[in-house]
Amino acid sequence: MARRWLKQERRTKEELFDALVRNALGFVNSSIDHLQTKPKNAIVDLYTAVELFLKARLMKEHWTLMLSKPETGDLQNLAVGDFLSVYLDDALNRIPSILGERIDKTASDNFKALGEHRNQIVHFAHSGMDNPSKTQAGVIAEAWASWHYLHALLTGLWSDVFQPYAAELEVLNRRMMRQGDFIKTRFEILKPQIEIQEKKGKKIVPCGHCHMPAAIVGETHTWGADYTCMVCGVDDTAVEECHAELPCPSCNAPFEFFQKDLHACPHCGHVADTDILIDLCSKHFAEGDDWCEEGQLHIASCHKCEHPEPSVFFIEGMWSCVACFDRGWKAIMCERCDEFVTGDVERIQYFACHKCERQVREQMLRMVETSESVSRAEGSEEPAPMAKE
Structure with missing residues (x-):
């Protein structure tokens, strides 16, 4: 038997799923940290997160689907982390064919492209990242597009599966939305949909948060117009301009x-x-x-x-x-x-x-506490003893 250098503690399937998701969240967080200063690390980390989330979705359906060879599955080995997991291509094939969940081709193609960038960086050398005369913007933009597609899956099609992690996903999405490259990439992806809304007669205005011309105007008032931004998802009001x-x-x-x-x-x-x-x-x-x-x-x-x-x-x-x-x-x-x-x-x-x-809240709270104290005191009073006949 081959010697194992790492000894893992035994965990249940539920504990392993939670650890898998939290590991993926950690890689997204690390990717954001490294984007501006270490773009190579950012791409590797984001790709790793994509692969981990796909594995987590398969595992939620049945733990054997996460294995490279499901027929060799062993619960004892799973409990201690002794198994080979599925790669990206197989995960993308199993999700629609076994789970019946369709992943948009543009999303799967983007994940695969991100994987190619990652492989070049990890296994050899990425010419687009190492040559100072070539811009890194294209590769970085592709990474942000990957988050767009991944986040849509986690909070849309798979929202029930990853609902316990909704708060963490929202925090990560807010961090992503602060990145200019991601905002621009997301706008380009959604541009056809924005144009469709314009053709339907919807008024589009620049968003006051991400500054993209992607805010669909809803109800209008004397002070401005309510809108929902298709890029950053913010609901706000475009205030009537003042030219004083x-x-x-x-x-x-x-x-x-x-x-x-x-x-x-x-x-x-x-x-x-x-x-x-x-x-x-x-x-x-x-x-x-x-x-x-x-x-x-x-x-x-x-x-x-x-x-x-x-x-x-x-x-x-x-x-x-x-x-x-x-x-x-x-x-x-x-x-x-x-x-x-x-x-x-x-x-x-x-x-x-x-x-x-x-001050008003504190005053109201004191009144409630005083009332409750009086009620408790009245309820604890012992009845007077009955007179003897």
Whole structure:
């Protein structure tokens, strides 16, 4: 009998499945860590994760399907990790033929291409990665496309199988979505679907998160349009643009200030941070809406970004925050703390505003605890002894 150099502790099929999935999650995490600094490692790690997730899906159906030769399966060997597992090509063949689950050809082709990159890196040398005169962008983009297809399987077709790991998958997807190369690749993959939506008459606008022209507009309001981005999956509102101008405190030239990415005067470069914008708006937007009485406060505190200083002014017909650049909310005086704030009017009137919400919750909790203590005390009182006849 061949000598084994590694001794594994005995585990159940359930424990092995969990270990397999967590190992795959770890490789995805490592791939993201290495993308910018060690692209070779990133590709190898992501391919390993793809292969492990495919094996996990097969194992969930039946543990023998994960083996390179199912007919040689032995539960005792499985328990200690003594077996040869299936390779990518066989896994991709078994899933549709045995499980009856169709994997899109573009996805399987991408997984195979990623495998070829991985084999070149691990077993020989990848010319596209070693030659400084050639760009790595194509290979890296292919890696991000692989995550797109893999994530779609894990959270779509196989969502029931991998539901216990939904939180971890969401965290990894958020990390991936912050990578510019992945965003661009995902947009190119989805571009035909986005164009179909346009042909159906849907309005497409740039997403405020991934900045791709892939946000499908839904309901529209006076303050903006609700949208769902096909690239990053975010539901948000495209706020109605504000074109109001302020004079630069340095060169006095007017400039459109209500822009999240604007940090300086476009004419002279003078800093235009939040404090400066608040100061300028205080002088140039000194009135509120029709609900504000004369002499009443006209600068509200923002419930969205909770900027330390009041930063919301009535600009071009809407309450507009110059700290987070959100707009369109109502602004009212909170009757509990006398703060002028934005937010949901009914919530502020019948519960609390963002300024006093914590105190109100604590007060309500103390009232409940006091009530429960009284109830327990009353329930524990011993009945008076009955008088003897």
